[in-house]
Amino acid sequence: MAILEVKGVNKRFGGLQALGDVNLTVAENSVHAIIGPNGAGKSTLLNCLVGKLVPDTGSVMFDGQSVLGRKPHEINQMGISRVFQTPEIFGDLSVLENVMIPCFAKRDGAFRMHAIESVGAEKELAAKAMQMLEDVSMAEKHDMHAASLSRGDKRRLEMAMCLVQDPRLLLLDEPTAGMARADTNNTIDLLKEIRDKRDITMAIIEHDMHVVFSLAERITVLAQGTPLVEDTPENIKGHPKVREAYLGEAQV
Amino acid sequence: MLGLTKKDGTLFIAVVLLTVLAPFILNPFPENSAMAQFNAGYPDLMQRFVIFGIFAMGFNILFGLTGYLSFGHAAFLGVGSYATVWMYKLLSYNVLPGLVLAIIVSGLFALLIGYISLRRSGIYFSILTLAFAEMSYRIAFSDLLGRFVGTTITNGETGLQVYSNDPQILLGQNGIEATHFFGFEMGASRILEMAGWSFTFNFGFYFCAVIFMAMFYMTIRIFRSPFGLMLRSVKSNQQRMNYTGVNSKPYTLAAFVISGMYAGLAGGLLAAMDPLAGGERMFWTESGAVVLMTILGGAGTLLGPILGAGFIKYFENIFSKINDNVLHSWFAFLPDGMENFMVTIIHPFVGKGWHLTLGVLFMLIVIFLPGGLVEGGQRIGRLFGRKKSEAEPKPGAIKPAE
Incomplete structure (x- = not known):
């Protein structure tokens, strides 16, 4: 069953089309990763989910209810918690x-x-x-x-602050950004434990492929504001379109 | 005790004792000694200590806990005074209805100003509150409201006071013609003469002191409550707070209204001691003074604002009284040239120049003790604590192997 449904979301900043017709479905009790090169619109999409930004068009439904136009604290009260890129x-x-x-x-x-x-x-x-x-x-x-x-402890503390509320959906914005390898592995272990022990859905935005492939069950690749492919980690790994988005056409 | 932790309970009892014994503590010098002018134990000043203590305590709930720096709190002080004097004019000189009305009116006024000002934060919030306070001051001084209603509301530059043709419907035939609390006059004093010392026990002071202690108790409760914790988290990280499911706006507004009510009560008490209310009580220097009191004593601490209020009021009343004659008598033992030289040097810092001394002290404290007087006290306490523990190592303490 889908817990989060994003349909036809567009967001434009002046001349820049940050998100173009994004469709995304996150299944309940799964770990869904959103990856993509810099400027792909990952953070914009996340901000649309938590009420920091309002999309120009489209709909965002959480558990059958629209989150659009709601304030961040109202969205949290619905059961969505957020971990920031730098621990807040x-x-x-x-x-x-x-x-x-x-x-x-x-x-x-x-x-x-x-x-x-x-x-x-x-x-x-x-x-x-x-x-x-x-x-x-x-x-x-x-x-x-x-x-x-x-x-690393600040990250753990922030995670604890989110988890103690028993959220139904946990959004993680690059949870291992700027971390040393050991800390990254600790975070992966922590997230795995959370995934296995709790009834929780996680949506992760991440640059680090190691983190993504060790945790995610589904992966959406975002490029230039549009979802390129959505598939299982195994299929994403060798997908030609993904290589193209990350490495550029000249490399193919 | 009373729902307080042991540490807070001790602090509360200490403050109660200091307040109750204030007439003794503030009068350390004998009546006729040269130091007698440094005595602060006279009713007028003692009343100011506790009244401005309440004002600063309330301000600290907003500024110390949430970090929102209001530059317009004097407006609530003034509104409280006006409300109280109006109750004298309409009912009688009993202060109770006036104080109740002062709290209600200042609370409503704070709700209005807070609702608008809290749409912005940081410097913009400060400027908005300052603008509102200046508007209130101008309105009070020009009696603008009165012109709309057809009767005087603030009595303009003269200030609001009770006239013999006011209704005073509860005064009766032989009513008391001075502010009182169910017959006990605020001005009533008893003087205790003791071997050269003279201690004054004034009913007005003890009336204010009881309210002060009650407000201090309430402040401790607010500080230690979940509400207080939320206010501290507003100061710490408002973004995280909102993403944690807490709506920070009503919390800051509630803090603003509560601190406005403290200020209104303080203004009411000023009018209870002296049945006058003037526009100058809303002037921006008064708003600035309460900011100084809070920072000087230690913003965000329980005791700080009270110490700061006492400190500033002491300077305002004691240092300002030292004039050139006093200085000459101090340095009379020096040769004439030296005497005049010393008087010239010290002159700018005392008397009307007391602000200069206060400014220098404020700078020194803010630079060297960012936590205010409370931090100074803690440092001294730690210094003694360390010396003690170094001097006598705990019996049975095991030295770590090197």
């Missing part, structure tokens, strides 16, 4: 507080005036957040200032 965390807060905020958002909705209750009394949520940190093996760092974490 609350640097001034402690690691545990970082994970508790999404817990509050999940339980209390987009706004609640809970000014008299104490955070310290929320034992249940704190336990849930601690368990999540345990799952990404960061429990012993729960007291640390989030800004002082290493890059």
